[in-house]
Amino acid sequence: MILARVEGSVVATKKTGKMTGSKLLFVRPMVVDSPDATSLRPGSNTLVAVDQLGAGEGELVLVVQGSSARLGTDNKDLPVDAVVIGIVDTVDLKKKKIYQAA
Amino acid sequence: MILARVEGSVVATKKTGKMTGSKLLFVRPMVVDSPDATSLRPGSNTLVAVDQLGAGEGELVLVVQGSSARLGTDNKDLPVDAVVIGIVDTVDLKKKKIYQAA
Amino acid sequence: MILARVEGSVVATKKTGKMTGSKLLFVRPMVVDSPDATSLRPGSNTLVAVDQLGAGEGELVLVVQGSSARLGTDNKDLPVDAVVIGIVDTVDLKKKKIYQAA
Amino acid sequence: MILARVEGSVVATKKTGKMTGSKLLFVRPMVVDSPDATSLRPGSNTLVAVDQLGAGEGELVLVVQGSSARLGTDNKDLPVDAVVIGIVDTVDLKKKKIYQAA
Amino acid sequence: MILARVEGSVVATKKTGKMTGSKLLFVRPMVVDSPDATSLRPGSNTLVAVDQLGAGEGELVLVVQGSSARLGTDNKDLPVDAVVIGIVDTVDLKKKKIYQAA
Numbered sequence: 001m002i003l004a005r006v007e008g009s010v011v012a013t014k015k016t017g018k019m020t021g022s023k024l025l026f027v028r029p030m031v032v033d034s035p036d037a038t039s040l041r042p043g044s045n046t047l048v049a050v051d052q053l054g055a056g057e058g059e060l061v062l063v064v065q066g067s068s069a070r071l072g073t074d075n076k077d078l079p080v081d082a083v084v085i086g087i088v089d090t091v092d093l094k095k096k097k098i099y100q101a102a
Numbered sequence: 103m104i105l106a107r108v109e110g111s112v113v114a115t116k117k118t119g120k121m122t123g124s125k126l127l128f129v130r131p132m133v134v135d136s137p138d139a140t141s142l143r144p145g146s147n148t149l150v151a152v153d154q155l156g157a158g159e160g161e162l163v164l165v166v167q168g169s170s171a172r173l174g175t176d177n178k179d180l181p182v183d184a185v186v187i188g189i190v191d192t193v194d195l196k197k198k199k200i201y202q203a204a
Numbered sequence: 205m206i207l208a209r210v211e212g213s214v215v216a217t218k219k220t221g222k223m224t225g226s227k228l229l230f231v232r233p234m235v236v237d238s239p240d241a242t243s244l245r246p247g248s249n250t251l252v253a254v255d256q257l258g259a260g261e262g263e264l265v266l267v268v269q270g271s272s273a274r275l276g277t278d279n280k281d282l283p284v285d286a287v288v289i290g291i292v293d294t295v296d297l298k299k300k301k302i303y304q305a306a
Numbered sequence: 307m308i309l310a311r312v313e314g315s316v317v318a319t320k321k322t323g324k325m326t327g328s329k330l331l332f333v334r335p336m337v338v339d340s341p342d343a344t345s346l347r348p349g350s351n352t353l354v355a356v357d358q359l360g361a362g363e364g365e366l367v368l369v370v371q372g373s374s375a376r377l378g379t380d381n382k383d384l385p386v387d388a389v390v391i392g393i394v395d396t397v398d399l400k401k402k403k404i405y406q407a408a
Numbered sequence: 409m410i411l412a413r414v415e416g417s418v419v420a421t422k423k424t425g426k427m428t429g430s431k432l433l434f435v436r437p438m439v440v441d442s443p444d445a446t447s448l449r450p451g452s453n454t455l456v457a458v459d460q461l462g463a464g465e466g467e468l469v470l471v472v473q474g475s476s477a478r479l480g481t482d483n484k485d486l487p488v489d490a491v492v493i494g495i496v497d498t499v500d501l502k503k504k505k506i507y508q509a510a
Contacts, residue, residue, distance in 0.1 A: 001387060008197075026105075033350040043351070046105075046135065066169070066170075067170060071324070080166060091332060114290030117257070117266070126266070147235055148237070180272075250439045283472050284409065309454075349453070368456060377486070394418060395421050
């Protein structure tokens with residue numbers, strides 16, 4: 001799974017039938033990519049994830065991708081490849097708390 | 103899922119039998135990759151997606167990839183890994199509307 | 205799916221039993237990665253794809269990846285993750301024909 | 307699979323029901339990316355993996371991704387795409403031991 | 409599939425039960441990434457693949473990734489995402505033999 005920050009939302013009226021009612025979030029991956037870094041920084045490939053947990057803008061979430069994403073919704077036949085499965089409270093890195101939800 | 107812009111089309115007469123009649127779009131991923139950016143910019147890896155929604159050139163679409171793509175068509179046995187599942191109306195980023203369909 | 209150009213072939217005598225007789229092509233992804241570009245250019249990660257359509261060297265093909273690749277062959281149990289599902293005739297980009305099979 | 311180093315942990319109280327009780331590790335891929343290098347170096351895309359083996363911070367682990375990750379847990383329906391399937395003892399590269407667990 | 413060179417091995421005593429007895433190779437992807445190049449060069453993301461064919465260090469192998477990897481072993485329930493499915497004899501690129509097994 002990846003850590004991602006909710007940055008906005010996407011609306012698509014015309015979509016495949018199964019997708020009706022799915023809330024679509026625009027999220028940005030958050031990574032620690034320098035060897036010594038101890039804080040998260042925005043990653044580069046933004047994506048769109050289905051959310052059924054009610055995540056709000058600015059929150060850090062856990063996003064599952066690929067076929068497993070379908071198991072993160074209440075409908076295994078949704079044609080989706082990215083779903084929010086958790087709203088993050090804390091991230092600890094090298095014994096330091098680097099993220100704490102507001 | 104990723105946001106992508108329809109940029110063209112692909113025609114392949116000789117293809118595996120199951121693919122007969124599938125409309126193939128040439129699409130370009132659209133991302134927000136700089137931390138402060140508030141507009142979409144073209145990404146780098148163009149791909150080909152099946153479309154059953156009738157998306158037109160220049161439109162922003164939602165593309166699902168991997169095995170879930172098959173659930174986005176009316177034939178679960180199509181050997182496809184990228185399908186258009188929605189035509190985007192609006193994208194909001196940090197409370198600003200950064201895309202509005204024409 | 206991705207567009208790829210057939211550049212060669214791979215022979216492996218010692219392989220898992222199921223793979224016997226599979227023709228293996230060495231292919232190079234073809235992308236349009238600059239925002240204004242209107243022609244395909246070779247991408248960077250070459251791969252090996254199974255071909256049952258008889259694609260020849262220099263031809264542009266459509267390659268499906270991941271689990272869906274298995275549906276592109278006549279044997280759903282082949283341990284393969286990349287298969288040629290079409291031989292491309294034309295690619296249109298921004299209303300310009302940027303590729304036409306010879 | 308990839309080699310990854312356990313660097314911390316992630317806590318998410320609000321998550322999809324199936325995920326209750328899953329221990330989430332924050333891990334960093336470890337690669338050898340220069341042709342002549344004979345030691346592991348931290349890679350760039352950190353991820354979050356489920357752990358049921360009790361891996362501790364600083365340990366090198368084997369992480370499986372994608373749908374196969376689900377088979378690495380005791381619940382095939384977990385919506386997860388990265389799971390620790392082994393704690394690494396040694397890595398040999400070009401006949402040299404480049405990693406030995408403490 | 410990708411071409412990869414066997415560069416070493418990985419030992420993990422503590423692993424999920426299903427993995428018992430699996431031989432784990434440390435492999436490096438081999439690509440042709442410059443448009444005019446006609447030789448393979450080491451790629452950047454090393455990975456760990458299960459081997460049941462007996463590949464030796466220095467050999468060029470064919471690695472299948474993702475869910476299809478499971479079909480490349482004799483146990484479809486192994487939690488693995490990369491498996492060696494062939495030991496390469498020759499690679500031809502633009503009608504030139506660029507690799508020949510020793």
